[in-house]
Amino acid sequence: GAGVSQTPSNKVTEKGKYVELRCDPISGHTALYWYRQSLGQGPEFLIYFQGTGAADDSGLPNDRFFAVRPEGSVSTLKIQRTERGDSAVYLCASSLYGTASYEQYFGPGTRLTVT
């Protein structure tokens, strides 16, 4: 079946602009995660959705970052007033929810470059 997909694969934007990154999880996966990965580092947690609600948004670095998942499937990560330090690969992952379903399935990521 289809895996997690993310669009766009690459995004170049100017400092101060607004960007939206999209994630399509695996069908039936109720849990969805956003991570950010800088070069040479492991993924860093941003936000976790269970269904439509954000169960944990403690990883969002500041109020310029916001994410939604209105119908419990597709999610959009929104970044306002982008800064050069926001440049990174943004990864989305999904998983089933339950005590036996902890592995996460990652998408290929969106490489964001802020110039």
Next chain:
Amino acid sequence: SQKIEQNSEALNIQEGKTATLTCNYTNYSPAYLQWYRQDPGRGPVFLLLIRENEKEKRKERLKVTFDTTLKQSLFHITASQPADSATYLCALGGSGSARQLTFGSGTQLTVLP
């Protein structure tokens, strides 16, 4: 603060040998630990999960150990092949509703033919 350390940024081994990767953590009590593989330009791919009450897990040529006293996990790839060359990430997970993972920075493994 929580800290996860993975041994050396890069590890080179000869084909056929066993690769051993280390993951140490501090200020954390994970309910489980996972290992992922990441190839350049791709997202991480899940390999193995081991829970806090388990000592060892195996899957084909892979073996993971978990010592919650030492706060360490070892990841072994036996009979390594050049196709095993990738970055391997250790990730810690909490219990209950805390489903997000905390990742180490990874170890880049190169298996030389």
